[in-house]
Amino acid sequence: MTTVSLRLSDDVLKAAEQYAKILHLPRAEYIRRAIVAMNEDVLKQNRREQLMTVSKRVAADSMRVNAEFAAIEDAPHA
Numbered sequence: 001m002t003t004v005s006l007r008l009s010d011d012v013l014k015a016a017e018q019y020a021k022i023l024h025l026p027r028a029e030y031i032r033r034a035i036v037a038m039n040e041d042v043l044k045q046n047r048r049e050q051l052m053t054v055s056k057r058v059a060a061d062s063m064r065v066n067a068e069f070a071a072i073e074d075a076p077h078a
Helices: 010-022 027-074
Strands: none
Touching: 010 027
């Protein structure tokens, strides 16, 4: 494990200490978990943005294909 030194405002550190105490965790463990949770949130957001980008790229093709299926379904002798 690597040691990291960081600066936190007094308010942020005080809140971290209070929440760590509520959860019966050492302060360092609370901060580690907070970083892991933030990393997971960023990963999820990144995936969401990638999916939206790809979805926008294929939207026109999807609408064309849907129209083709609709035309076949509505044809009397298809």
